Amino acid sequence: MKIWLTALNAFCLIGFLGAQASTTTPQQQFIEKVAPSIVSVEVVVRVEISAEGESDTQEQKQFITGTVLTADGVILVPATSFSDEWFKQFLGDQEEFQVKITPQSFKVSFAGDTKQYDAELLATDSQLGIGFIKIKELGERTITHVRFTDTLPRIGEELWTVRRKGKAFDNAPYLERVPVAGAITKPRKALILESVATVLYEPGTLLYTPEGEAIGVLIMIFDKDAREEGFGGFFRFFGGRTPSVMESYLLPYAEFKPTLEKALERKQGGTTQ
C-alpha cells in the first residue's frame, strides 16, 4: 500500500512539475528575450516654418520607440519625427514655405527605470527614415541589445516583434506577429508586410525570428510618382489600396547592415563631424 501511495505521489509531483515547466510559452520567452532592448525615447524638436522672411518657431516633444543595438547604448529610432531631410522628402519641393526641423534633445527611458538617460544624435538615414542615437553616460547600468541574423525572410513566414504599452500601463511589453506578404526589388530590395503592420509601425521597428534574432528593419519608401499626382495621391495615402505616397517595408538585415556599419563608424570617429 505504502509503495502504491508513494508512486502515486511521485506521479502527481512529476505531473505538477511538468505542468509548471510547460507554462513558459515560446512567445513569452521571446518577449523576455527581446523586450529589454525596447526603450522609450523622448525627443524635443524645434520646428521652424518660414515664408517671405517671417517665421514661426515651435518646440515640440514626442515619444518614440527605440531599440538598443549595442552594449554601449547605440539605439535605433525612427527619424521621421526629427529628420529635416526626411521631412523635405515627404513635403517635396515647396516654394511657398520652408520647414526646418532641428532636434534639440533625446532622453532614453528603460522599462521599470524612472531615470532618463541623455542621448545624442549619431546619424540619420533620411532615405530610410531611421536614425541612430547614443546614450551619453550609462553609468553602472548594463543594457540588453539585439542580435541580428543574415537569414532572408521568406514570403508567408511569420515574423515577430515586441511593442510596449504606454507609461500608464508600466510600458508592459506584448507580442505582435506580422506575416511577410511579398517582396519588391524596385526601387530597392525589400519585403512587403501585411497591411496592418505598415499602418501601425514606425520606421526603425525591428522584426525578429521567433527565436529572437532581428531579421530586418521597417523603413519608409516614398512613391514620388504618386506624390506628383497631387491630391489624389494624398487621399490614397489615407484610404486607398492603390500606391501611396509613402509606405512601410521590411529591409532585410543584409540590406540594412551597410547603413548600420556607417552609423557605428561615426561613434568611433567622435560623436559629431
Add this chain to the structure above:
Amino acid sequence: MWRNLLIALLIVGMFVPVSAQSRGRLEDALRRDMGQARDKVFPALVNILVVSRYFDGGRAQYSIAGGSGVIVSADGVVLTNYHVAEDAVRLFCTLSSGERYEARVLFNDPLTDLSVLQIRLPENAPPRKFPFAALGDSDALNTGDYVLSMGNPLLLSSSVTLGIVSNPRRVFVNPISSEIEEAEFERGDRSGMLTRWIQHDALILPGNSGGPLVNLKGEVVGINQLGGAGLGFAIPSRIAKRVLEQVLTQKKVERGWLGFKALPVDKLKRTTGVLVGSVLPESSAEQAGLKPGDIVLSIDRKPVQARFVEEIPLVYQMVADLPIGKTVPVEIEREGKHETLQIRVDLLEPFYGEEDEFRSLGFTAREITPAMARARRLPRNAVQITGIRPGYPMDSAEPKINAGDAILQIGDKPTRNLKELAEAIEAYRTQELIPITVQRKEEILISAVRNKPPSDPSPSVEIPRAWLGVRTQVITRQVAESLTQPDLKGFRITEVLPYTEASKSGLQVGDIIVALNGELLEASRVQDARDLERKIEQLTIGENATLTILRGGERVEVAVKMEPSPASAESTQVVRQREFEFAVRDITPIDRMRNRWKEDQQGVIVTEVTNGGWAQLGGLRAGDVILALNEQSIQQTSDFQRVMEEVLAKQPPVLVVFVMRERETTFAFIEPDWKEIKNTN
C-alpha cells in the same frame, strides 16, 4: 392749354439745374472740409512699429507688429491702443513727414484699450515742438455725421477713409441675457465695461488700430480700436481725454470699484435705478450688505439710471470716478423698502498679473491677482504657470506639472509673487531635485523637478553615401525604339550639376551611361530609374568609378571620383550666435551647386533665425549669405566668430549685415537692446 403746358415745362426746367447745382456745391463743401480736417490731423498721425515681448511655449519670444497713433501734445505725447503697444520692449513712431523717433510707454490701460506714449528725442537733439491734433467732443456726435479714419491700414502709411457715424453709443450685448459682452484681446485683457463705442463705417483694417477718428472740424473724436466687415469701432475721445489727463497729472489711471455687477432694469418694468446682478465675494459692496436683486437708486447722492443695457457703461464710469478709499452712501430699494448703505470705494485692479520667464527651469508664470483668483477659482498669494518649455527641467517634473497649475511654494519658500518665485528658484539653484508644491483646481500636489539644464541641440548628421552629380532618365524601350536603337539600355544624362566631380570629369547632357565599373546597366523601364543611384551608393566615397558612356555613337570610358551625397555634405558645423539668436555655417560645394553660385563664392549661410530674436527683427533671414559685418568681409565661420566677438565687446548701436539673398544683395540692420540682452543672459 398749350400755354399752360409751356409754363409748366419752364418751371420744371428751372428746378432741375438748381438741384444739380446744390449737389455739386455740397460735394465741393465736403471735399473742402475733408481736406481741411485731413490737413489738421495728418501731421500728427504716426505709424507705430512695436517690438513686443510675449510668452508662449514656456519661453519669452519677440515679435514685430504695427499700428497707428496720434500725437496729442506739442511735446510728443501719443495716444494709441493698448493692444498695439502692450508688452513693448521697443517702440518707434514715424511721422507722416518720414521722421522716425523712439518712444516709451507712459501708461497702459487695458480696461479702455488705450496706451499713452511719449516720443523720445535722441540724446543731444535740440528740443522741438511736434504737430499735434486736438481732441474733440465725442458726446456731440450724432448718427449720420461724417467722420474720417486716419491711420496705417496693412502698414500702408497715412491713409484716410470716409464714413458716417452709425451709432455713437454702441455696446456689445448678449441679446438673450442683456449683459454687456466684453471684448477680449490676445492676452485676454478685457475691455468694454466702461466703453460705449462710436460705431462707424469709415473702413478700417489691421494697422488702423490706435489711429484717430476725426470729425470734419479736424478734431479727434475717437481712437479706432476694432474693425471688420465694413464696421469700425472707436473709443470715444471723452474716455481718451480722461485717461490722458490722469496719466499726465498722476502718471497712472486709477478707477473706483464697489464690487457689484450692474444690469438694466427695463425687464422689471422700471425706468429708474440699476439692478444688482451679482455682488463679488469679499468686496466692499458685500461687506456693506448689498445683495443681488437690490435696485441701486443713487451713488454718493447722484441718481443712477440704467433702463437699457446701453446705459450700463455710464454707471460703471460713474463708479470709476468715485474717490478711492472714500465711503459713499448708496441708496437702494429692496423688497419695496428704501435703505442707504455705506460702501467703501476700492481700487479697481487689473485682471491679469505680471508675467515673466524663468529660463533655467523652462517655464513662464504670472502673478494671480484677486480678480483672477475669484474668477478662476485660483489660490491667492500664488503664481500661475502659463507655459512649460519642452525638454526643460519643469517639463520633466514628476508627477507632471501642467500649465495652469498654481505654484504655492518651492521647498519651504512661499511663492506669492514673481519676486518670491525668482528668489526661491535661486535658493534651490544648486540642488539636483527641487520640490515644488502646486495647486491644481482644489488639489494640492507636491512634485519634484530635476534641476538639470537641457543638453545642446544635436546637429544634423546624415549618413554619407557615394553620389554622382548628374540627373538621368532611363532609356526605356519606347525611347530606344524611337532612337532606332531598340536594344539600347542604360541612363541618359539630363543634367550635369555644376562644381561636382561629374562636371569636372567631362560628363555631358546627352551622354548615355551603359555600364558602371564594367557591369552593364540593364535599365529599360521607368521603374528602373533608381538602379544607377543604388549601385553608386554601394561604392566608396573618394574612389574612382568608371562609367562607360555612349556619346555621338562612340563608346567612351569616363573616370569619376565618388563624392558624398548633398544631404550628408550639409552636415557641416553650425555656429550659433546666442545674443542675436541666429546660426550660420560655411558654404559647401553642394551649396554652390544647388544655387548655381560661382565656384569661388564665399560667405556664411544663415541656417536659422530665431523667431522674434534681434536678428529677425533686424531683417536677417534663414538662407541669407552673410558677406560682410560692419564692413568687414566674411569668408567663413572663423571670420564670423572673430567679428562677432568684437561686436559683443564694443556693443555698437547697430550691426550692419551685408547679405546675398536670392541672387541679389541687400542689407540687414540689427539694432539690439544691449540692456535687454544682458538681463536675459
